[in-house]
Amino acid sequence: MQTHEIRERFTQHFVNAGHTAVPSASLILDDPNLLFVNAGMVPFKPYFLGQQNPPFPNGTATSIQKCVRTLDIEEVGITTRHNTFFQMAGNFSFGQYFKEGAIKHAWSLLTNPISEGGYGFDPERLWVTVYLDDDEAAEIWEKQVGVPAERIQRLGMADNYWSMGVPGPCGPCSEIYYDRGPEYGKDGGPIADDNRYLEVWNLVFMENERGEGIGKDNFEIIGPLPKKNIDTGMGVERIACLLQGVDNVYETDLLRPVIDIAEQLTGATYGTDAQNNIRFRVIADHSRTAMMLILDGVTPGNEGRGYILRRLLRRIIRSARLLGAQGETMAQFMNTIMDTMTPSYPEIAGSRERILNVAINEEKAFLRTLESGTKLFDDAAAAVKAAGGTELNGAEAFALHDTYGFPIDLTLEMAAEAGLKVDEAGFHSLMAEQKARAKADSQAKKHGHTDLSIYREWVDEHPTDFVGYDNLESEAKVLGMVAGGEKLSVATAGQEVEVILDVTPMYAEAGGQLGDRGLIVAGDARLVVNDVQKIGKKLWVHKAVVEGGDLAIGHSVTASVDKQWRHAARQAHTGTHLIHAALRQVLGPTAVQAGSMNKPGYLRFDFNYTEALTPEQLKEIEYIANQAVDTDWQVNTIETSLDEAKAMGAMALFGENYGSRVRLVEIGGPFSMELCGGTHVDHAAQVGPIAVLGESSVGSGVRRIEAYSGLDSFQYLSKERALAAGLAASMKAPTEELPERIAQLSEKLKQAEKELSDLRRRELAAKSMKYVEAAHDVNGFRVVAAQLPAGVAASDLRTIATEMKDKLAGSAAVIVLGVQDGEKAPYIVAATPAAVSRGVKSGDLVKVVGEFVNGRGGGKPDMAQGSGTNANGLAAGFEAVKSELEKL
Incomplete structure (x- = not known):
């Protein structure tokens, strides 16, 4: 059974049972707690929390929601059951049926014959789990559905109590498992082996609201939800795996074609090598996720959603390269995954060219990054060897990864080819620090989520009637007021207040258009509205300042829009x-x-x-x-x-x-x-x-x-x-001749700057020769150590040092220069190849100077620069460098 048919059967089963079919929401929702939609119930969250009334005639709905989870991208492909993108088929009840209804709906779809619209699973191979103390669910499974007691197992909060991982709706759940047979593991049910017993459906009995906390079982239950609800999630990919008779989700009709293309492009074979198998799965999984993210409007970037997409695309390219691919591969992967997914998501067809452009351009950019990263690696490896070392330190490997986007496994591979090792422990330590910072930032953002429960009453019972398309003024009644997160009965002069009206002509910010400005007037009370925002897409909140008089709940007012605005x-x-x-x-x-x-x-x-x-x-x-x-x-x-x-x-x-x-x-x-x-x-x-x-x-x-x-x-x-007229007057030329005149002046200026640059270069060369002639011997090194006269810019130091290196190229020479440039003291250390071969490291010597000038610096063995704040210490710094040379 193909995946698109699995989807169609699910939807039809619940539509036949009176549910409203709801299209999948975008992967991107306006929710500060979520980077992407990560569960089927996310679009329905306002209904579960009671912030909005569900707009479904029978209070029930069904959907097949696109989901993305990216917390453990590095783990993708190591297991064969998890994907970053997956499709969560679900049925939802908002205060209608509860445990019995959810259980019977799921069981009938799973076990009904294929000829009757079901999936045709053998009931004898299905097991269920329930929450520890959920006797009600266990009894329904045993007494009403007929599942033997020995195939009903109880698990604790970490396994059978569901929440999104952030404050929101939650509740105990019951999971359905399919026994794949003894060849997949040991007997004993899901408790004994969750590889043999594959979870296919999770029925969440959503009745509580959770608070802050970390993990699956370390959070507070705030209290009951306004109504008992049902949220279920059936994994489409896992059902496809079972109904198509394949071992894992990567071999289903949606992903296996991408692996086949990867085999053709790389020359490697799937199923013959454990490490290569992971790379094939990464290509298949990430190609689909990246394609679906681009479809929903995400573009590669350096933060947030864009960073996730960029990371996924680069892992595809890296994996293909490690499998043996040469050149560009993204077009083939994207075209293949779009072919497999279009039957389920027809909108892909209209975005095909755009998706290809985004993915291919990112691939081209990353291939350039790989090229530049290779050069950086070669320089780092050469420096390690020149110093007699055998290991690239973790900081350098991390810089290649973090700053230049160079993957660590390519660094490891190239290091091995160069006969070097990599300080992996140091690299992973720095990666862990970065992840900890990112996690802390994420938690901080989650805790900053505004509590909108104070508006719940108005959202549910008094949604705003917006009449502003046709009217700029309307009569209204004050339904409520909020200030400082507290409800008010009266607002007085000078107070900033949020006003809820039953009717308003003022547009609330949405679709890129800022909210209206206007007035709310009632007798002596006059409020200036500076912004209008929506709560739950139903409630207009007028942010205003009371200029005079008092406004109380129940007052009749005139609300008017600033016409000019x-x-x-x-x-x-x-x-x-x-x-x-x-x-x-x-x-x-x-x-x-x-x-x-x-x-x-x-x-x-x-x-x-x-x-x-x-x-x-x-x-x-x-x-x-x-x-x-x-x-x-x-x-x-x-x-x-x-x-x-x-x-x-x-x-x-x-x-x-x-x-x-x-x-x-x-x-x-x-x-x-x-x-x-x-x-x-x-x-x-x-x-x-x-x-x-x-x-x-x-x-x-x-x-x-x-x-x-x-x-x-x-x-x-x-x-x-006016500006053009002024320029024309100053140049004494007609306006239409301005571009030509300006181009002529620009060319003359460039020529003058070139002549000045040539003159300066000759002057610097002459100065460098004077200092070279004064070079003296230190332990067999020819040393130039000089503080240059004021007026020599910091940017000139490298030019002068390079000139000196060229003139001293035939000897083991070290150049140390500094200058006072305003309040700063820039300095440079350079060494000829012969000096480097004797053990001179300019990067180390520049740090020696820094100790005397309150400065910092670094660089390569042949040249390094720094800058300090104490030019008076330059002479002592030069002497310290000579002392270091004496030790070599």
Whole structure:
């Protein structure tokens, strides 16, 4: 049974039982506790916590959620059951059925014949576990389902009590295991051997809320949830493994094709070598995870989600290289995994080119890193050998890994080829320190998560009625107020307060558009609203300052939007859509939105693209956007279903989770059609002129365009015109001749700088000759030790030292120079090859000078530099160097 059929049978089983089928959420959700969605229940978390009412007719739902877990990336492939990406099929009940319903639904799907829509598992091969004191679940399994008591086992909190690992919903669980047979391990059930008895389904009886804590069993149970809920998770990959009759998840229909391609590209064979097997599995697992992350809008970077993606892609490249691959392999891996996953995720087809571009560009960059890392390794290895050593120290191996992205196993392999060892203990110690820092930072971020429980009452019972699309003013009632995390009954003059109204015309920040500004007025009470935010996507919270009077709960008020603010905000938001459409015309469909921000008069638009835009491309984007303004297309908003909007050609954004009804903003028919909840002008001409300020990089594979709209655009262009006019007047040339005149001046300046540089070089050469002639002997070394006159810049020291080295190349010579450069005392030590062969290490000698000038420095055996703060110590430092030379 193919994986896509396993998915279809699961969904249909629960739809037939009255559940609402919910599409998988993006892997990226707005949750400060999670880097990626890591469990099937995560998108339903607000319903379990009671922060929102579930929007499902029967209070039940089913989904097959994309999940990513990356805590132990290094362990991938060592076991054959775990993946970084996996699909969690689940059924959910929000206050409807509980233990009995969850157990019977799962059992029937697993054991019903294939001809009746089930998976056809032999009931005699299924075992279950329950929480230690959960007699109710054990009785249901035995008395109602018919599982023999000897195949029901009890486990403790670490195994059979579920939570996300962070504060949130939790509860006891019951797990279902499949006995794979004696050839996989010993008898005795899951307690005896969890390799033979493979867990396939976890039924969580979610009834409590957990607090802070570490680990699976070291946390506080805060109390019961508002309702008893069901959250189950069936591992699609594990079911596929069993139904396809293969030993592990890497040999299923989704991953085995990638291993086959890896065999072709590397010449290695899967299944013949334990270490190589791990590398094949890493390629298969990480290719799928990386592809799915890119699909959901993640791009490689140096922190957060981008760093995880970059790490996954680089581990693929590294593993392929260690298996014997030469050159680029990413295109073949990505194409293969997209072929296997598209039947389950049809949206891959529309993003294929973009996914390939992101992965291939990262591969090219990393291959360059490998090339530069190899050179750095060669230098480090040569230094070790020159010093008579046999081991590359852990700090150098860590620097290659951490700073340059050079994998440790490649370092080990190359060291062995060079006849050297690597201080692995030192390397792993530094890695452990880095991980500890990262974990502490992660915990700090989790603890900073805002407690939103104070708003739960309003979210559940009084969601805000937003009327701001059609009205800039409305009558409303004050439902609640919050200040300093506490509920208020009355707010007084001067107080900062969050106000909850039953109705509001003010837009809450969302979709990149900042929240409205405005007023709340009731009699003598006057509140200035400076921001509006959403809680749980249902509640509008007005952040305001009481300018005068008192406001109490229950007061009738008039809420009004700052009209000028809204007008300029609408201009910028519609301008963002025009820029997006223009950008896709110029760059093609692979330039996909990666974020935006618009406020009155200003917009910025981030998009996935790997190259800087040319001035011509920027000019064309600006022209197309303004052409749309000039055409004065009507801006239409249409409320429809998500499927209908997509059928019309609307763009959905990565990381956004849309409900069953969506708002489609259409400008000029096919010119721009996006799902968007923001506020917009009625006609494109109302945007006013759009002035593109420029574009820049905001991360690997992500570019940003910034622009002004409306009057802000006019003012910007007016200043630019005045600046050009001023330059034209000073140069006594027409404005249109300015570029040519400036280019001529620039060329003259470059020529003058070159002449000055040549003159300075000749002067430095003459100075160096004077000091070389004064060199004296120290223990067989020709030594130049001199403090150069003030005026010689720190940047000149290397040039002078190199000149001296060249003139003394035929002898064992050591050059020690320093200078007072303002408050600093830069210095340098250089040694000829003959001096290095006698044991001179400039990197050590530069530290000797540093002791006398309060300085630090380092470098290679032939040249090292440093800088201190006490130029008066240079002479003593030079003498100390001579003393060190006397000892050699």
